[in-house]
Amino acid sequence: MEKSYEVTIGVLKRKLPIIPISSTVAIASFVLLGDTEMASYAAAELVKRITEPFDEIVTMESKGIPLAEEISKITHRKNYVVLRKSVKGYMAHPISVPVKSITTNESQTLVLDGNDVLRLTDKRILLVDDVISTGGSLTAAENLMAKVDANVVCKCAILAEGTAATRDDITVLGSLPVFSI
Numbered sequence: 001m002e003k004s005y006e007v008t009i010g011v012l013k014r015k016l017p018i019i020p021i022s023s024t025v026a027i028a029s030f031v032l033l034g035d036t037e038m039a040s041y042a043a044a045e046l047v048k049r050i051t052e053p054f055d056e057i058v059t060m061e062s063k064g065i066p067l068a069e070e071i072s073k074i075t076h077r078k079n080y081v082v083l084r085k086s087v088k089g090y091m092a093h094p095i096s097v098p099v100k101s102i103t104t105n106e107s108q109t110l111v112l113d114g115n116d117v118l119r120l121t122d123k124r125i126l127l128v129d130d131v132i133s134t135g136g137s138l139t140a141a142e143n144l145m146a147k148v149d150a151n152v153v154c155k156c157a158i159l160a161e162g163t164a165a166t167r168d169d170i171t172v173l174g175s176l177p178v179f180s181i
């Protein structure tokens with residue numbers, strides 16, 4: 001098997017290392033953290049494609065954060081909400097749901113700080129992540145939004161991976177294969 005995979009996202013190209021994540025499956029590892037150029041370019045391209053009006057931006061720890069930050073700046077928002085992967089002592093009445101992504105063997109938790117609930121209830125939500133693969137992370141975020149009566153109007157990511165590439169309910173800029181070992 002090749003050791004890397006070149007992905008094209010608009011005018012940008014990235015050479016991604018192919019990393020086994022189980023005995024049978026490998027992914028082309030796309031790490032947005034630290035890639036300022038990609039985060040700002042992808043945010044601008046996604047904003048052009050998002051037609052639904054939204055009130056609040058919500059993302060998931062951790063690799064969705066730089067993208068949400070850029071989308072927030074471009075759309076002149078003062079803030080956005082980050083769903084965390086653990087309960088922190090500074091949270092008030094945290095609300096948790098289970099989450100499992102393609103990169104993680106065990107189930108984790110996705111947590112909404114109770115301090116953020118009032119900002120989300122009855123609002124139109126844009127959900128932001130870097131990659132959507134099995135959809136486990138996105139579904140967990142949607143479950144959290146449902147728990148606080150927030151209305152998800154748009155779901156976006158830079159890349160759809162594997163079977164997510166055929167989804168018609170997400171806005172993305174490109175796709176990634178999943179590799180069989």
Ligand SMILES: O=P(O)(O)OC[C@H]1O[C@H](OP(=O)(O)OP(=O)(O)O)[C@H](O)[C@@H]1O
Nearest residue numbers: 062063101102103132133134135136137
């Ligand atoms: O559609 P899924 O199968 O859920 O995969 C997508 C998720 O996987 C990655 O997060 P990861 O769990 O690796 O956590 P990280 O962002 O903290 O590295 C990515 O940032 C998405 O949130």
Ligand SMILES: Nc1ncnc2[nH]cnc12
Nearest residue numbers: 027028029030103131133
């Ligand atoms: N290809 C990928 N690279 C990094 N994180 C991911 N999460 C899901 N797919 C991923």
